[in-house]
Amino acid sequence: MNTVEPRGRLGLRPAIENLTPQLIREVSLVGQGVPDVIALWFGEPDLPTPKVVRDAAAKALADGQTFYNPNRGIAPLREELAVYNSRLYGRKIETERVTVTPSGVQAIMQTGQAIIDPGDDVLAVAPLWPNCREIVHIMSGGCRTMMLDFKDGRWSLDLDRLFSMVRPNTRLLMVNSPNNPTGWTMTGEEQKAMIEFCRQRGIWIMSDEVYARLVFSGAAAAPSFLEHADPEDRVIVVNSFSKPWAMTGWRVGWLVHPPALAKTFEMLGEYNMSCATTFAQHGAVAALKFGEDFVAQSVARYRQGRDIVHQRLSANPRVRIGRPDGAFYAFFAVDGMTDSLKAAKDLVLKAHVGLSPGAAFGPECEGYLRLCFAKSAETVTTAIDRIEDFIAKEMK
Numbered sequence: 029m030n031t032v033e034p035r036g037r038l039g040l041r042p043a044i045e046n047l048t049p050q051l052i053r054e055v056s057l058v059g060q061g062v063p064d065v066i067a068l069w070f071g072e073p074d075l076p077t078p079k080v081v082r083d084a085a086a087k088a089l090a091d092g093q094t095f096y097n098p099n100r101g102i103a104p105l106r107e108e109l110a111v112y113n114s115r116l117y118g119r120k121i122e123t124e125r126v127t128v129t130p131s132g133v134q135a136i137m138q139t140g141q142a143i144i145d146p147g148d149d150v151l152a153v154a155p156l157w158p159n160c161r162e163i164v165h166i167m168s169g170g171c172r173t174m175m176l177d178f179k180d181g182r183w184s185l186d187l188d189r190l191f192s193m194v195r196p197n198t199r200l201l202m203v204n205s206p207n208n209p210t211g212w213t214m215t216g217e218e219q220k221a222m223i224e225f226c227r228q229r230g231i232w233i234m235s236d237e238v239y240a241r242l243v244f245s246g247a248a249a250a251p252s253f254l255e256h257a258d259p260e261d262r263v264i265v266v267n268s269f270s271k272p273w274a275m276t277g278w279r280v281g282w283l284v285h286p287p288a289l290a291k292t293f294e295m296l297g298e299y300n301m302s303c304a305t306t307f308a309q310h311g312a313v314a315a316l317k318f319g320e321d322f323v324a325q326s327v328a329r330y331r332q333g334r335d336i337v338h339q340r341l342s343a344n345p346r347v348r349i350g351r352p353d354g355a356f357y358a359f360f361a362v363d364g365m366t367d368s369l370k371a372a373k374d375l376v377l378k379a380h381v382g383l384s385p386g387a388a389f390g391p392e393c394e395g396y397l398r399l400c401f402a403k404s405a406e407t408v409t410t411a412i413d414r415i416e417d418f419i420a421k422e423m424k
Contacts, residue, residue: 043168050158051369051388059376066403066411069372069382071208071357072276073330073402078315078322081273085311097306099297100290101128101282105309108316109282117254125259125284127293128312130304132238132268132281133159137166138296139234139264142289144169149195152202153185155209155359155389155396160202160236169199175392176212181342181350183212191225201226204236206243206250209359209389209398211334211352213243216251223257232262238281239355241272241323244331250354260286271356272323273315278308326402330356333401333408340412346419356402359386361395362423368394371423379418381411 036045052069059065076082100106106126113121129135136159144150146168152160154173164171174190176183190201201222205214226233235253243250257263268281283293297303334351337358341347349360365371368385375381375397386396399415401408
């Protein structure tokens with residue numbers, strides 16, 4: 029007779045039974061079936077993937093590119109990614125340091141699997157995308173966060189305060205820049221200081237740079253850890269095709285890592301997903317080769333959306349909002365709002381606008397809402413009209 033007590037109600041690992049539901053998805057489910065809802069909850073544009081990318085994938089399908097491929101990605105894509113990163117950041121990135129993954133979030137998962145043991149401490153800069161926090165929990169690690177400072181309409185990072193929070197069992201520092209949801213962007217000097225701090229202590233850095241190309245300074249890309257880290261430094265950079273090339277549904281991402289981890293990520297790829305989708309990778313090659321005009325046009329479009337949102341909402345005395353330097357989100361608080369999940373659901377049902385609740389990004393972000401402005405100027409304007417009306421009538 030089996031006398032072993034189940035671990036939990038379902039008999040699963042506690043780390044899995046205790047996973048936090050994704051609140052952004054929860055709001056989107058409320059919006060299903062709501063007529064004329066303007067869905068700004070997910071981080072994706074309203075334009076389809078560029079035709080040159082779709083055509084390349086379609087050709088690969090027509091040519092029978094439907095079989096397994098190497099765990100770390102097809103050679104043409106890894107080689108093109110090495111060239112792309114080397115050109116963008118002015119540092120030679122060898123192909124051996126590049127691993128293709130089935131999405132950026134799978135890249136984060138594999139990083140967590142490679143580094144985090146049960147009981148390890150992970151320290152992250154917040155606001156933090158909820159998937160990152162829960163990946164740490166899946167690995168039975170502990171995730172602590174330090175919130176960015178907000179003053180005079182600007183978000184900033186207090187590096188000294190962050191470093192003071194490091195513990196003897198801190199295994200990994202997580203940072204996302206440009207940041208989802210604030211748009212805060214880390215400087216090169218801050219990155220160099222973090223590399224040096226972690227280098228002296230043997231701490232890993234995972235830098236989520238999926239919004240690197242979406243910056244409004246006129247630069248080709250946001251500052252990257254790849255510009256400052258030596259190849260052997262304990263630095264792993266996560267990226268994705270989703271944001272710059274409107275490829276959210278394609279699920280293709282990549283890692284740049286120390287060369288010694290090539291075999292590690294080959295095995296993790298095998299035991300997670302085997303490989304990224306073959307024909308999708310051929311589309312990704314076309315994005316790198318022919319997608320620069322689309323990136324430039326997208327940044328101009330998102331800048332217009334950003335300016336509309338910031339100009340309108342910053343004029344409201346009840347709203348606190350920063351002007352994002354990158355990504356395509358506005359993160360704003362409304363005086364008197366204490367339950368962002370309820371507010372987001374009410375916005376869907378009463379104003380027919382879908383936003384993300386700040387609570388999704390951690391308890392530090394309660395009272396905030398996130399708006400994705402990667403849409404047409406007309407759509408963004410209509411959404412702000414509805415939000416302003418909702419604030420005036422429903423959030424008294």
